[in-house]
Amino acid sequence: MQETDIKLLANTLPNLPENIQSQILSVEEFKGETTLIICKEGLRTVIQFLKGDPHCRFDVMMDLFAMDYLNYEIAQPERFAVVYYLVSLFQTRRIRIKVFLSEEDPTVDSIHDLYKAANWFEREAWDLYGILFNEHPNLTRILCHSDFVGHPLRKDYPSDQYQRLKTAIPSEGL
């Protein structure tokens, strides 16, 4: 973290323990909302802390999605990112957590056991972007049909590549 990030962090999330601070790569503030960019190894530690700490209590996961920065105008550390939106009803504030993942190894730990909602969001991120979530109980397609090959929201997926489903999917196992 840079000097300005440390200052910003002290204002927005004071008294973070050292083991959490060491996972944070940088901090951004935009219109009163904080974004923490953290290394992917520390994801579970940070989210567990933000959820459990009595001063933070980010107990709701609003959203979880992936991003593909291929050919993005502004240079980014890696091609993929997974973004987590957490809400604290106690503090009435939101926080964004961003993890960058490389093209060769788009893998990050699952948080389905911390937030139940994350289960299907992670399946969606896998289906559309091919992000792999370690120890996810059922990492299968959720939106695309079962015969679909590839991950359609990746920027290098051709937008006119249609894939026909031959037979209807069975309703069980969704």
Place this chain on the structure above:
Amino acid sequence: MSEHSLTVSSSEEDLKNVAFTTRLEDFVNWGRKNSLWPLPFGTACCAIEYMATVGSHYDISRFGAEVVRFSPRQADCLLVLGTVVEKMGPILKQIYDQMLEPKWVMAVGVCASSGGFYRAYHVMQGIDNIIPVDVYVPGCPPTPEGIIYGLLKLQEKITKGGIVRARDRYKIAR
């Protein structure tokens, strides 16, 4: 009784007052076109327009197509009202196959006709990729007048059509 007594006459002139001759084909088609049994396959806003079309104001029963059935076994006019995604394709095909002859299909709205503005990986670019279509109704969504005009066009087609099964009228592709 007066001079207009009901006497049975075998003269050709009198017969013309009570009966006329036609071809069987024309007679059957006249019956068919005025009693279409629609099956609405409503997936989007076009279905809402169809509800208005069936309602008292636009009153599609003026054209003999008001008995809406929700079983393909009881219907002979499949109305595809809305976007059909690739995942839905086999279901639509199955419903079409379950309908008994004679049967007709109307693609209502641009999504069913050509994919509409969903020019992307997930939407079928026109239901004619999997089932034959008799009438395409443009619009996003079409007005009830548009749907009625489409119905009139279908009636026109049935009148001209002859007693031919759908599978003989079209070479069902793919």
